[in-house]
Amino acid sequence: MHKQFGARIGIFLLMKGVRMLTLLFAICLISFLLIKNSPIDPIQAYIGADMMKVGPEQREKIAAYWGLDQPVMVQFFNWGSALLSGDLGTSMIFRRPVSEIIGERFLNSLALMLTAWVLSGVIGFAMGVVSAMKKDTWIDRIIKWYCYTLASTPTFWMGLLMLIVFAVWLGRFPIGLGVPAGVLAGDVTIADRLQHLFLPAMTLSIVGVANVALHTRQKLIDVLASDYVLFARARGERGFMLFWRHGLRNVALPAITLQFAAFSELFGGAVLAEQVFSYPGLGQATVEAGLRGDVPLLLGLVLCSTLFVFIGNLLADLIYFIVDPRTREGRSL
Amino acid sequence: MSILEVKDLSIAFNQYTTGLKQETIKVISNLSVALEEGEILAVVGASGSGKSLLAHAILGILPNNANVSGTIAYNGEALTAKRQSALRGTEIALIPQSVNYLDPLMRVGKQVRTSAREGDAVVSQRAVFERFHLQPDVERMFPFQLSGGMARRTLLSTAIVSGAKVIIADEPTPGLDPAVMREALSNFREFADQGCAVMLITHDIESALTIADKIAVFYAGTTVEIAPVEDFTGNGEALRHPYSKALWRALPQNDFIPIPGSQPRPDHLPPGCLFAPRCPLATHTCDQAQPEMRNLRDGVVRCIHAT
Numbered sequence: 001m002h003k004q005f006g007a008r009i010g011i012f013l014l015m016k017g018v019r020m021l022t023l024l025f026a027i028c029l030i031s032f033l034l035i036k037n038s039p040i041d042p043i044q045a046y047i048g049a050d051m052m053k054v055g056p057e058q059r060e061k062i063a064a065y066w067g068l069d070q071p072v073m074v075q076f077f078n079w080g081s082a083l084l085s086g087d088l089g090t091s092m093i094f095r096r097p098v099s100e101i102i103g104e105r106f107l108n109s110l111a112l113m114l115t116a117w118v119l120s121g122v123i124g125f126a127m128g129v130v131s132a133m134k135k136d137t138w139i140d141r142i143i144k145w146y147c148y149t150l151a152s153t154p155t156f157w158m159g160l161l162m163l164i165v166f167a168v169w170l171g172r173f174p175i176g177l178g179v180p181a182g183v184l185a186g187d188v189t190i191a192d193r194l195q196h197l198f199l200p201a202m203t204l205s206i207v208g209v210a211n212v213a214l215h216t217r218q219k220l221i222d223v224l225a226s227d228y229v230l231f232a233r234a235r236g237e238r239g240f241m242l243f244w245r246h247g248l249r250n251v252a253l254p255a256i257t258l259q260f261a262a263f264s265e266l267f268g269g270a271v272l273a274e275q276v277f278s279y280p281g282l283g284q285a286t287v288e289a290g291l292r293g294d295v296p297l298l299l300g301l302v303l304c305s306t307l308f309v310f311i312g313n314l315l316a317d318l319i320y321f322i323v324d325p326r327t328r329e330g331r332s333l
Numbered sequence: 334m335s336i337l338e339v340k341d342l343s344i345a346f347n348q349y350t351t352g353l354k355q356e357t358i359k360v361i362s363n364l365s366v367a368l369e370e371g372e373i374l375a376v377v378g379a380s381g382s383g384k385s386l387l388a389h390a391i392l393g394i395l396p397n398n399a400n401v402s403g404t405i406a407y408n409g410e411a412l413t414a415k416r417q418s419a420l421r422g423t424e425i426a427l428i429p430q431s432v433n434y435l436d437p438l439m440r441v442g443k444q445v446r447t448s449a450r451e452g453d454a455v456v457s458q459r460a461v462f463e464r465f466h467l468q469p470d471v472e473r474m475f476p477f478q479l480s481g482g483m484a485r486r487t488l489l490s491t492a493i494v495s496g497a498k499v500i501i502a503d504e505p506t507p508g509l510d511p512a513v514m515r516e517a518l519s520n521f522r523e524f525a526d527q528g529c530a531v532m533l534i535t536h537d538i539e540s541a542l543t544i545a546d547k548i549a550v551f552y553a554g555t556t557v558e559i560a561p562v563e564d565f566t567g568n569g570e571a572l573r574h575p576y577s578k579a580l581w582r583a584l585p586q587n588d589f590i591p592i593p594g595s596q597p598r599p600d601h602l603p604p605g606c607l608f609a610p611r612c613p614l615a616t617h618t619c620d621q622a623q624p625e626m627r628n629l630r631d632g633v634v635r636c637i638h639a640t
Contacts, residue, residue, distance in 0.1 A: 231434035234392050235448050235491065236422030245447065249438045325438060325475045 005328065012321060020310055024303065028083070031302045032076050035295055042068065045293035046092055079299075088303075089296030093288060098300040101285065106304065109274070109281035111193075113266050115201040120208030121259045127209060128216025129251070133243060135221060143213065150210040155269045159203045159276035166199060173199050176278035200277045204269050211262060216255050223250045257320050263312025267305055334409055335367040336530045337391065337425075337499055342403035344386055344395065344554075357400070360599045361386055361554040362607075364403070365626055365633075368499060368530040373521055375533045375541035375562075377580070378551030379596055384534045385430075386554075388501045392427055393417030407499075423450050426497035430504045432484035435476040441487050442472025448491040461490045465520075482513040489520060500524055501532045506540055518544045538565070538584065550577045553596050553607040555623075560632040573634035576608050606636070614638045 043062050047054055054062075063069050067078055082089065088098035131143040150158075167175040174196055223229060224247065232246050271283030278284065282301060289297040321327050344361040361383040368374055376384050389395050391405055393414055405412040407420065426448075435444055445461070446454040462471060465486040471479070479487060485505065492500050502521065506514050521531050522544045535541050541548065542565055549559045557574045564571035568588075569581035582588045594611040597603060603610055605620040612619065618637060626635050 227429065227431075227433040228436045230389075230394055231427065231429050232436070233394050234421055234427040234429070235495065236418070237447070238418065245439070246436050250436070253438075326477055329475065329478065 009321070012318075016314055016317070020307075020314075023310065024306060027302060027306045028080065028299075029076065031299055032079065033072070035298065036072055036075070040293040040295065042066070042293075042295055045295070083303075088300040091289075091297040092294045093292055093297065098296050101297065102282070102300055102304050105280060105282045105285045108279070109270055109283065111197060112200055112204070112274070112279065112281055113270050115197065116204030116208055116270075117259070117262075117266055119201070119205035121212060121255075123205065124209035124212030125216050125252075125255050127213040128255070129220060129243070129247070131213065131217040132220035132224065133247075140217075144217075147210040147214050150207055151214070153207060154272070155203065155207050156272040156276050158207050159200070159273050162199050162203050162206075163276065177280070196279070200270075200273045200279050203273050203276075204266070207269060208262070208266065211265070212255060212259055215258055216251055219254055220247055220251045223247055253320065253323060256323075257316045260312050260316035260319065264309040267308060335406075336370050336408060337368040337532075338404075338406045339364060339366045339387070339391065340404045340406070341365060342387070342390060342401070342405065344383070344390055345400045346396075347398045347400065356600070358599045359554070359602065361390070362602070363623065364551075364555050366549050366556055366559065368532055369546075370498070370530050371525055371528050372546045373525045373531040373533055373544055374547050374549055374559075375535060375538075375545035376549045376551060377535060377538050377541060380536060381596060381599075382551040383554040384536075384551055385503055388427060388503050388532070388534055391417075391501060392421055392425060394421075422448060422495055422497070424497055425499045425501065426492040426495045428488050428492050428500060428502040428505055430507075432476050432479060432481075432488075434488065435484070437476055439475070440472065441474055441476060441479065445472070445487065445490045445494055449494040450496055454494070457494045458490070461493050464493075465490060482509060485509060485513065485517060489517065493524075497529070499530045499532070501534070503534045504536070505533070506535060506537055514540060538580070539586070550574065550580065552576050553602065554599065555607060556626065556633075556635065557608060558632065558634045558636075564632065571630075573629050573632055573639040574608075574636050575612050575614055575638075608636075 043059055043066075046062070060069075067075060070078075079089075086099070088102070090096065091098050091101055094101055127143050127147070131140045134140050163175060166173045177196060229242065229246055232242055237245065267283070270281060271286055273279070274281045274283035275287050282304065285297065286301045286305075288294070289301060342361060342364040343359060345357045345359040348356050348358060350356045364383070364387065366374070366376070366387070376387065378384055386395070390399075390401060391412070393412075395401065407416070407424070410416070412420070435441060442458055442462075445458045449457050458472065459469070462469070467483060467486055467490075471483060471487070476484065476487075489505070492502075500521075505517055505521075509517060518540060521533060525531050525546075533541060533545060538548070542562055545562050547559060547561055548565060550557050558572065558577045560572060560577065564573075565581060569578040572578045572581060579592045583591045592611055592613075597607065597610070603620070605618075605622055606612070606615070606624055609615040609619040614636075616638075624635050624637050626633050629639055
């Protein structure tokens with residue numbers, strides 16, 4: 001049975017791998033073509049304000065140097081082969097290799113997203129469970145009202161609200177950035193970083209709980225109305241014991257899956273939150289790259305976020321596949 | 334004295350119909366039935382006659398919108414909600430209908446062990462599995478891996494390890510092949526012979542007759558007759574209520590003749606005797622009020638014409 005399970009996991013991962021490669025290829029092609037056809041002129045973006053000083057001959061030389069005079073598919077091929085050898089190109093805004101910038105920004109974003117992800121998952125799950133166990137009481141109504149309100153709250157608005165309350169009125173937290181301004185990089189402490197992380201992470205967590213809380217609530221209500229919970233009650237189980245034995249394990253699995261699948265929303269939320277808090281993460285870099293026509297950085301970020309969301313979904317599938325006994329042990333009997 | 338006595342039990346549900354209009358639907362009315370130690374009482378009747386609800390009412394696991402009136406007494410003392418919750422799973426055990434009543438994500442051995450009330454749970458679970466010819470590896474299985482017969486025996490095991498004195502089996506036989514069914518039924522007989530009281534809820538009269546001591550016939554949420562099993566014989570001359578007779582004659586091995594009409598829906602109950610609209614003996618008096626249960630020839634019947 002175990003050997004069979006190993007083989008099934010292998011096939012599962014192989015299929016997922018194939019799917020990821022085709023997805024990445026499609027994303028590469030589409031975003032390349034989109035940018036090619038966008039009004040961004042790469043030469044203008046590169047030269048910037050000095051455009052007036054550059055003559056047509058020089059422009060042609062730059063175009064030839066970058067291969068911009070070649071057909072679109074050849075350009076795509078050139079970019080693609082550079083990509084395969086690990087070269088994402090050089091960012092125009094930062095004048096540094098794209099991979100370096102993404103690596104650095106990714107760490108910042110990861111700290112933010114991970115904090116928000118864990119907090120919203122745990123708090124949201126707990127809220128959903130309380131709400132379902134106390135269905136139709138005042139606490140359930142408060143939680144439901146809170147979740148519906150939050151589900152329709154834009155992240156950036158919540159971010160602004162947090163800034164007004166905690167940074168401006170209370171003055172308890174910094175108004176933005178990832179580290180204190182005017183301090184040498186070597187002198188920045190972990191406490192400084194955490195303090196700067198706090199508000200954006202809280203914003204993302206507060207907005208993120210609604211989804212998992214409402215989902216958990218509904219799922220637990222279904223479980224509590226199920227035949228097996230009825231039978232458990234007929235056998236004398238009740239209250240917390242009943243939830244612990246039968247509720248938790250039947251609700252945790254879908255909740256975990258949902259939380260992993262929510263990576264994409266997390267990423268989308270992080271883009272807005274980082275912008276509001278001027279937090280130097282991937283999201284902020286994406287906005288910058290888009291607004292200022294930094295094509296290599298933008299393409300690199302698109303690939304990076306695709307990978308990130310894909311891995312989130314893959315983990316969700318994988319966890320379901322491994323943890324649920326119905327798929328794990330197969331219907332062999 | 335009866336170990337379990339249900340008297341004039343009525344169950345109604347509040348339901349919202351259109352908008353905020355609330356409607357009360359009476360699904361069980363004036364139901365009376367008693368269980369004796371060492372005895373199997375089979376509760377028979379068409380689906381929708383309130384058999385499962387009776388089981389849930391005895392255990393106190395009805396949904397919140399149910400209004401219950403009447404009395405249920407256990408060992409002569411009224412079964413209050415508090416007592417019910419203390420007796421559930423210790424003195425009174427339920428054997429549910431299907432494998433859906435097992436937690437899909439918990440190994441069945443563990444589910445049986447959580448029912449054990451005294452002694453070493455693992456020891457008693459293994460003993461009962463052995464008694465029911467369940468292989469030792471079954472305890473490591475999940476409910477979806479069980480066959481129909483294995484699931485049935487697992488459900489039965491939960492009742493046995495609990496050591497309950499009253500066992501309520503809700504449709505334990507459908508879907509079983511004849512051999513497994515005979516085995517399951519003989520287990521109930523064994524229970525009863527050990528001094529337990531068994532309530533066997535079923536619509537399979539034929540197999541109920543093979544093991545039961547008494548048969549309670551349900552119609553539209555009430556008992557119409559409680560008769561000793563011996564009365565179910567011949568053309569049903571010994572039976573008291575016209576519905577019991579009709580039910581008996583409708584069986585394939587008897588005349589196989591159904592009576593016209595169908596059981597009234599809970600929201601359209603007739604004012605008097607619930608069976609009057611279909612009854613060949615019905616008179617004007619039958620439409621006035623629901624007849625009381627009365628003793629007749631070693632049984633009980635709810636009919637003014639029965640002799």
